Amino acid sequence: MGDYHHGPAKGLSRWLFTTNHKDIGTMYLWFSFAMFILGGSFAMVIRAELFEPGMQLVDPAFFNQMTTLHGLVMVFGAIMPSFVGLANWLIPMMIGAPDMALPRMNNWSFWILPPTFLVLASTLFMEGGAPAFGWTFYAPLSTTYAPPSVTFFIFSIHVLGLSSIMGSINIIATVMNMRAPGMTYMKMPLFVWTWLITAFLLVAVMPVLAGAVTMMLMDIHFGTSFFSAAGGGDPVLFQHVFWFFGHPEVYIIILPAFGVISQVIPAFSRKPLFGYASMVYATASIAFLSFIVWAHHMFTVGMPVAGELFFMYATMLIAVPTGVKVFNWVTTMWRGALTFETPMLFAIGFLILFTIGGFTGLMLAIAPADFQYHDSYFVVAHFHYVMVAGAVFSMSAGIYFWLPKWCGRMYNEAMGKTHFWISFIGFNLAFFPQHFVGLAGMPRRIPDYALQFADFNMMSSIGAFIYGASQILFLYNVIATIVAGKPVSDEKVWDGAEGLEWTLPTPAPYHTFETPPLVK
């Protein structure tokens, strides 16, 4: 490594005590990949049970634990920390800062995560089993009827929230205070912009989630009745509080993904991003709208018609800034000198599949139609199109895009492209048929189903196994690259890549931008 001053410490203490944004970013990425495998193995159990109708492998109680933990681990363990990892690696390098603003807190934000997930995973072995009430943990299922392990779940959520809030404060302080001279807000790369807005969303809604689980804790152990109708509370209140957090949460997941795509597409189109300013304003609009649409997750609770209409129209309004983004990406590619390396393939895959997920979202936004779609497999198909083909595809694009910069070695392009195509086919085989079974009436979160759904479910399971297996190839490719990839020394790695991080030597030294660059 070409160090400017000194290299990292040796051994385990390097990772335990590090305050280096690149080390912490690396740990976040590896941790989130481990969680991706864990959450993915839960999904494999779910799809194996659903391979055929009838009960084959697991009992229904365990099946419910699998759906719950799959959701929790994927959302809080895989997707969110992976983008925090990218943010740690890239934000200082993109704005010309030597490190994050609060490096010691950064170490803490990461290191409280692994023990927390250990606690959450250990609930599987507790008496009464792991939480089995779905990742949305609706009361009273998660209070009155919850297994004893719910208390461990509540504390896990508290600590995860703490980690996210600390990470967000760090990112906001870094972006607002540590930009290189001349790096005005409207010159920041879009990835930095989307993360800045995401961090504000996190600071605003993670405490709301903490409030929701605190109320659960008080209902369970301290005799309050926030969510118990018998005590004068209301279970529907839980859904309002949860989704007031939950809807911004889905944008917390997808906005950094938008940021990655906005870096990758221009690089392989060899054109600057089309409509930079409109991208920034669209991101901010989406963030604002995310606070006033939450009840579209609960159209069937018995809201007044005026409420249904308000949340329906407000939700549809989100299609406008999202459409601005999609058209800007397409226009960026228009008449560009396109090449289709792996990151670009994943970005284009994202663009197509995320748009499908957006359209099914619009269908779900129609309140009267939602009464049929509600809690069906159509919803499952919709959110996997935006979470997996949205967030995870963009994450894959990001890893292939920046990995050569990070470790100074090139990944195997043929293997990368194979990973993309197997992922793309597996993903669509897994989730496209779920639209059909959902519209035909198959409810979500059930271990058994009516015979007429058998064929599509078998296709879905085969697709899921293919998609899962393709991630092993990804893991192999990444490790092979780090250990023995073909060295690259070009600063830019990709000839079309633009931005401060590509002005640094390759591989990126341990300490960078100790003297801030001058941005013209």
Add this chain to the structure above:
Amino acid sequence: MIQFSDNATVDIVAKLVAVTVAMFAFVFVVMVPLYDVLCDALGINGKTSGQAYTAVAATVDETRSVTVQFLATNNQGMPWEFGPGTTAMKVHPGAVNDTVFHARNPLPQPMVAQAIPSISPARAAEYFHKTECFCFNQQPLDGESAAQMPLQFIVDRDLPRDIHTITLSYTIFDVTDMAGGAVATR
């Protein structure tokens, strides 16, 4: 290492921590009360008023009658026998009606109970007035004793004409622990 303005960092962190604390408090001091106020104003979750209704002089609408059904449910782990005196009544809007619920404590020790009402359909809630209800207060009962608990109500003359049946449901639950010394005073 280059020192950026530490004061600015401290300033940003302080503000963001304040936002975090404020949002946590927001759940408890704004969202929960606001939810109750909105449900009350819109009459959407079947909750009736916890206060006795002061009857206004009004004529009885004898042109139509409404069926009022009574349901009684025991909350989980509540051992009392609890039920309505009559399961349904046909009443005229505007008329004052009386009925009773009966309760019996089968255990040897004194207990205190609280009944929580709910109206279905929910939009009938604001037209269902209770001038007297055992649900306004906690109900103490000595061990192995029983009580008749009175309910007096008026169905509002303005009840929408498409509502022909109103279901009044009570869930009774054990508040002995929360009532504290109340048992002894009885």
